[in-house]
Amino acid sequence: MKVQMGKHELEMNSDYLTELRSSNDILDDTEALKERLKEDGYLLIRNFHDRKKVLKARYDILEKLQQMGRLDPHAPLEEGVIGPEEKGAAFMGFAEKLKKEIPDVVELSESDRVMRFFDRLLGGECLTYDFKWPRAVARGGNTGAHYDNVYMGRGTRNLYTVWTPLGDVPLELGPLVVCLGSQHFEDVKNTYGKMDVDRDNVEGGWLTDDPYEIVEKFGGKWATTSFNAGDAIIFGMFFLHGSLNNMTNRYRLSMDTRYQLKSEPVDERWFGSGAKGHYAWGKGRVKTITEARKEWGI
Numbered sequence: 001m002k003v004q005m006g007k008h009e010l011e012m013n014s015d016y017l018t019e020l021r022s023s024n025d026i027l028d029d030t031e032a033l034k035e036r037l038k039e040d041g042y043l044l045i046r047n048f049h050d051r052k053k054v055l056k057a058r059y060d061i062l063e064k065l066q067q068m069g070r071l072d073p074h075a076p077l078e079e080g081v082i083g084p085e086e087k088g089a090a091f092m093g094f095a096e097k098l099k100k101e102i103p104d105v106v107e108l109s110e111s112d113r114v115m116r117f118f119d120r121l122l123g124g125e126c127l128t129y130d131f132k133w134p135r136a137v138a139r140g141g142n143t144g145a146h147y148d149n150v151y152m153g154r155g156t157r158n159l160y161t162v163w164t165p166l167g168d169v170p171l172e173l174g175p176l177v178v179c180l181g182s183q184h185f186e187d188v189k190n191t192y193g194k195m196d197v198d199r200d201n202v203e204g205g206w207l208t209d210d211p212y213e214i215v216e217k218f219g220g221k222w223a224t225t226s227f228n229a230g231d232a233i234i235f236g237m238f239f240l241h242g243s244l245n246n247m248t249n250r251y252r253l254s255m256d257t258r259y260q261l262k263s264e265p266v267d268e269r270w271f272g273s274g275a276k277g278h279y280a281w282g283k284g285r286v287k288t289i290t291e292a293r294k295e296w297g298i
């Protein structure tokens, strides 16, 4: 099957794009999970969440999109068919505010099931950042390749992203795509990976929107899968990822949320009272990623 990442077409099961492997076979073996996360850079877990809770969270966002006039009024709400404006929507925000607007989304990100999983994986009591990143991606929308460290790298390095599709997300709906091996791209980690968008003010924060460039220059291989409601993929701060394009007339709904040990330092932009999110990024003189990469020599 052919998929699209930005302007570039990729063939599934080719030299550039392969299938993610599930870790459900080792789900009860914490040591094996840790080893897999270190080795592969990610854990794909089917039915990580309670599917019913995912569908409730999906409904919250669909209702919001309906109120915003973003859905096709002639199609059933559950299908999330994009309205004539063809606009995406970001619902990103702090839990305190989101609890009033999309409470089931917040509940899903902080559920006992998720928190106890991280307590076990990281070997101590865990917390999740107050800021949540729910997204409704319209037709043609996608995310370019980036390390999450450039957005949330001020606390512990032992911080993890959970990407959760809010509904079934087959390939054509534009699921997350990761670059296998990118956790070992030392030149990229030591330059681009050390960037902080609020300090360095680099436009977008993406390393590139060209998946081929990464493989040809640095190595690795892209990987994705068809996700079902309930599934999730977990990865660390130095693992290149982005998303495929949504090639359909339905919204791709998802959220990304962050987890770490309570005992380790947090990135204060995203957690605790007074957290303010990105406070300087995009203000004043913005550097392009092309300029920044020239300076870094990558």
Ligand SMILES: O=C(O)CCC(=O)C(=O)O
Pocket: 135, 142, 143, 148, 161, 162, 163, 176, 241, 242, 243, 254, 255, 256, 257
């Ligand atoms: O959902 C997307 O398009 C991007 C998500 C992402 O970058 C993340 O989970 O860190």
